[in-house]
Amino acid sequence: MLTPQEHYETFLAEKYSWMIGDADQKEAEAAELFRSWGISPMGNRIAWDLGAGSGVQSFPLARLGFRVLSLDLSSKLLNELSSRNVGLNLETREADITAPSLYAGECPELLVCMGDTLTHLESKTSVRKLFRLWGSFLKSGARFALGYRDLGRGKIGEKVGFPVRVERNRIFSCILSFEEDKVLVTDLYHEWDGNLWNFTTSSYCKLILPEAKILEWADESGFSLRQQGESKGMSLFLFERNG
Template sequence: MPTDTTDTIDSTDAADTTDPTAMTAAVDHYDRFLAEHYTWMLGGDLLSLAEAQRAFLSEWGVVPGPAGGLAVDLGCGPGHTSLALAGFGFDSVLAVDLSEPLLGELAAHATEVPTVRPVRADVRTALPELVRPGSAAAVVCLGDTLTHLPTRGDVAALFGDVAEALAPDGTAVFGYRDLTVPLTGTDRFLPVRATEDRIMTCFLEYPDDYDDYTVVVHDLIHSRDGSGGDWVMDAHSYRKLRLSHAWVLEQFRVAGLRPTREGTGPGGMRIVALERAAASGRSAAASGRSAAASGRSAAASGRSAAASGRSAATTG
């Protein structure tokens, strides 16, 4: 029997659970520029990508429980990982993303896979809103999803949400690029894919007005209509977080997650498989998250009071 995760999700429709004004610059980059090229960028055949992803996830210990259970794909994109999870036999797969074009692509491929539920939601709030604590057999967050988040605080908070959502015997798998070491010279130009009529290159920039935690990513796509057409360049830029592996591992520990395996995946991605830590560790992590939340609340109150003071001063 499929797992009942929430009353607000339709089985195959993309349910919108977020205010469009909360969309990040990364979402704008995807919707305005990258979405139409994304599946091509990965290889071009979504079903073949799903099959390869299924082998990858199996290698990293993602399996459904005896009763099937719930899997969550955070930052699902066009859905090759979601389709792979459905192929394992999970009763329900929540495919979470903010990009409407990519969710639409997934929905078109999932018409005969009713266990996949595309959900338009912010990954920063999706788990508390959509998943009962302790009910997820698997949570995966792959690709560039972590580095797309606005702040490192958002990353740390997401780890806490994953620890809360995981079942006692559940598995989480995270992937991300460690961009903390600045590239120089021509090493900043990263070829992505090239076919007869389309070429994609990525360029990384470390401008002086950005701090040590961010990098500006320029995606460049040259395309032409047929072999005799003129080449046209299209480009768009956005910001990514720079997350060191040591920092990420420490945030896992604080959140109450214990790594069971680490390694390197396709494209130099850091891959970490995790499980929930022992109860005592989770209790300490929960206390830490509560204190952090109190600190954020106090800071917000302070900013509000300061804003009121500035407003009063301006009025006076």
């Protein structure tokens, strides 16, 4: 079994953008979420996108007028993001978002952490420490937009399989195996080469993070909840750093 970073670098990164679907649609959905939350530049105009991937959040933020720093461990995804950037105020940096050294210098007015980024961390303790880093780094009034998939609805020992994306010559599917605190994720990819189906697979773990714990860690780190919702299985939060 691989770490999330190894899984992305050896298996998923080259398929990721295709797997998640139409980029314009995904970016439009992110833009609408930011609009509904009233997110726009108000201070130093700096926004950090943690676990930026191929830029689903980064591009809408840049179009809103933010100076965006897109951070991710995957150099492949960051290179793809950079190749799609045309004239926007957007930079990329390959970085570990749990590293304390990252949180130095001028802090952003907006921190964004969406998708599966949090669930890729090693443990709940790691997530709690990260909240504390964010709380000590961000200034009063800074906002923090968080989105992740709460996998706590499955039963221990249960296995669930489903297609993620299907085309005539490509099929991406997934099996979730539920454990006590984690879910074993097995991704399966079939591709038709004109003569036969080629098959590859890779497995890694995601954390189960109950919403109650997210709210608890945010509160103890100095954040107040401003917005909360759910969309397509993703739990969504907007926090503000207390004074």
